[in-house]
Amino acid sequence: MKFFIDTANVDEIRAAHDMGLVDGVTTNPSLVAKTGRNFHEVLTEIAALVDGPISAEVVALDTEGMLAEARELIKLHPKNIVIKVPMTPAGLKATRQLADEGIPVNMTLAFSPLQALLAAKAGAAYISPFVGRLDDVGHLGMEGVEQIRTIFDNYGFTTEIIVASVRSPLHVLNAALIGADICTIPYGVLLQLAKHPLTDTGIERFLADWQKSQV
Numbered sequence: 001m002k003f004f005i006d007t008a009n010v011d012e013i014r015a016a017h018d019m020g021l022v023d024g025v026t027t028n029p030s031l032v033a034k035t036g037r038n039f040h041e042v043l044t045e046i047a048a049l050v051d052g053p054i055s056a057e058v059v060a061l062d063t064e065g066m067l068a069e070a071r072e073l074i075k076l077h078p079k080n081i082v083i084k085v086p087m088t089p090a091g092l093k094a095t096r097q098l099a100d101e102g103i104p105v106n107m108t109l110a111f112s113p114l115q116a117l118l119a120a121k122a123g124a125a126y127i128s129p130f131v132g133r134l135d136d137v138g139h140l141g142m143e144g145v146e147q148i149r150t151i152f153d154n155y156g157f158t159t160e161i162i163v164a165s166v167r168s169p170l171h172v173l174n175a176a177l178i179g180a181d182i183c184t185i186p187y188g189v190l191l192q193l194a195k196h197p198l199t200d201t202g203i204e205r206f207l208a209d210w211q212k213s214q215v
């Protein structure tokens, strides 16, 4: 499973990248707003750091507006920028058009397997089911991912599943067990993955025993 990092914070991306844990990056307007920085400036900096897909989201709600924004965003790094488009009829139309032009699209704000099926049929390179936001309202987000995996495998769709809106290590574990192509992970959760209390106590014990051998 590929690891994308779900942040627009360049320091976090650099730290995760240095641990070899960044196959790509996802951003959204809220994540960029948290940095307090200019959208294009942040994306350019990320693109200089990471050689992998970097999702940049459009904010227009109509197809023409989405296409115009996409054509500007793709110029920032034609090889690695992926256009993030919301799952709406206008978004599906933009996705079809961009896919026909060879521009990869990540369809975002997906909450059902049928939305994922539409994204695949429209030619999206990626679909982002938001598991955490579904859990927040009492639905099992990961159940939808399992169904998307089955549907894509049934018909040989090559659209990659990005498990998004990840809140905990359990989401990452289940994404890997289901066979999602990608999990996009906030930096804090990434650090949690490396943590285990037995690792900490193990290190303490080895250090104490090592001291005993320094006679």
Ligand code: E4P
Residues within 6 Å of the ligand: 006, 026, 027, 028, 108, 128, 130, 132, 133, 164, 165, 166, 184
């Ligand atoms: C990534 O593509 C999504 O925009 C992000 O994972 C959403 O996460 P949130 O539900 O925690 O805002």
